[in-house]
Amino acid sequence: MDSDSLIEARGLTRRYGPNLAVGDLNLTLRKGEVLGLLGPNGAGKSTSMKMLTGNLAPTSGDVLIRGISLRESPQLAKRHLGYLPEQPPVYPELTVDEYLGFCAGLHGIGKKQRAEAVADAKRDCGLTHMSSRLIGNLSKGYQQRVGLAQAIIHRPDVIVLDEPTVGLDPIQIREIRSLIAELGKNHSVILSSHILPEIQAVCGRVMIINAGRLVYDAHIDAHLGKKGLVAQFANAPAASELQFTGVQKVDIGPAGRFLLELADGADPRAELVNAAVQRGWGLLELRLETRTLEEIFVELTSGDATLREAA
Numbered sequence: 001m002d003s004d005s006l007i008e009a010r011g012l013t014r015r016y017g018p019n020l021a022v023g024d025l026n027l028t029l030r031k032g033e034v035l036g037l038l039g040p041n042g043a044g045k046s047t048s049m050k051m052l053t054g055n056l057a058p059t060s061g062d063v064l065i066r067g068i069s070l071r072e073s074p075q076l077a078k079r080h081l082g083y084l085p086e087q088p089p090v091y092p093e094l095t096v097d098e099y100l101g102f103c104a105g106l107h108g109i110g111k112k113q114r115a116e117a118v119a120d121a122k123r124d125c126g127l128t129h130m131s132s133r134l135i136g137n138l139s140k141g142y143q144q145r146v147g148l149a150q151a152i153i154h155r156p157d158v159i160v161l162d163e164p165t166v167g168l169d170p171i172q173i174r175e176i177r178s179l180i181a182e183l184g185k186n187h188s189v190i191l192s193s194h195i196l197p198e199i200q201a202v203c204g205r206v207m208i209i210n211a212g213r214l215v216y217d218a219h220i221d222a223h224l225g226k227k228g229l230v231a232q233f234a235n236a237p238a239a240s241e242l243q244f245t246g247v248q249k250v251d252i253g254p255a256g257r258f259l260l261e262l263a264d265g266a267d268p269r270a271e272l273v274n275a276a277v278q279r280g281w282g283l284l285e286l287r288l289e290t291r292t293l294e295e296i297f298v299e300l301t302s303g304d305a306t307l308r309e310a311a
């Protein structure tokens, strides 16, 4: 386990009777990461989150939180975690202050420090002006803020958020997303969602789960799903002349187009344009062909739903 890793899940598996909900999930969350767990309904996101936070025992496998085993020392390990389940665990009959004070007590924050912890969590979640309101009278968006505030009240290293925007209206969704992005500056975050733009808006890394299995893990950056360069020329060169830096393979595609497969992070466009001008190839078209996260998601998650049963 490297020193930057906050959560490390090893071989996490959960069965419900004969059905596999999550199979052999391995995951590492490092300091400063905002990781999105993406998957269609029933993929196993909630089951994974519950196991990662010690709220559901895995059938096999273990989770280390800052190197502490959830199985062996659950209380110690959970000190470093804040968790917002799919249904926010708020008490509608309490005020925001009463509820957060109660949560602070549950996390072992001493009476003297409680007022400060509550004030900090309210400030960070934009709740200060709602302090004495009954939670049951707040909008869903504000109730979700209260849910977020209880997840960070003990200043954990990691916050785990299960579908935090479900059931909110578009304005509330925007507010909660920007709040999560803000919280991500001081905490590492694991967030589950079945909404692609949400993951793209908030996360730096995405893992796609389908039928209980991890099928994709990538950083969300300019190179996400990059396939390569597509180029077309009036006076086509030989394929061997297109071996620029980072080009791994040159294929001749439909309509005389060349497809250049690229190494991770490579972008030889400037080199290619220079060569085309100098050697008179007559460049007609040049583009980076990328697959969007949506295309990757659809490709990886549509199809055989019976995998789970077969596993």
Ligand SMILES: Nc1ncnc2c1ncn2[C@@H]1O[C@H](COP(=O)(O)OP(=O)(O)OP(=O)(O)O)[C@@H](O)[C@H]1O
Pocket: 016, 020, 021, 039, 040, 041, 042, 043, 044, 045, 046, 047, 048, 194
């Ligand atoms: N308590 C349970 N008993 C039996 N099966 C369960 C239980 N909880 C979940 N499952 C099954 O395990 C699988 C994964 O469920 P899970 O709730 O983890 O998925 P999810 O990705 O969070 O879905 P959603 O987005 O719909 O919440 C599903 O097939 C679900 O029906």
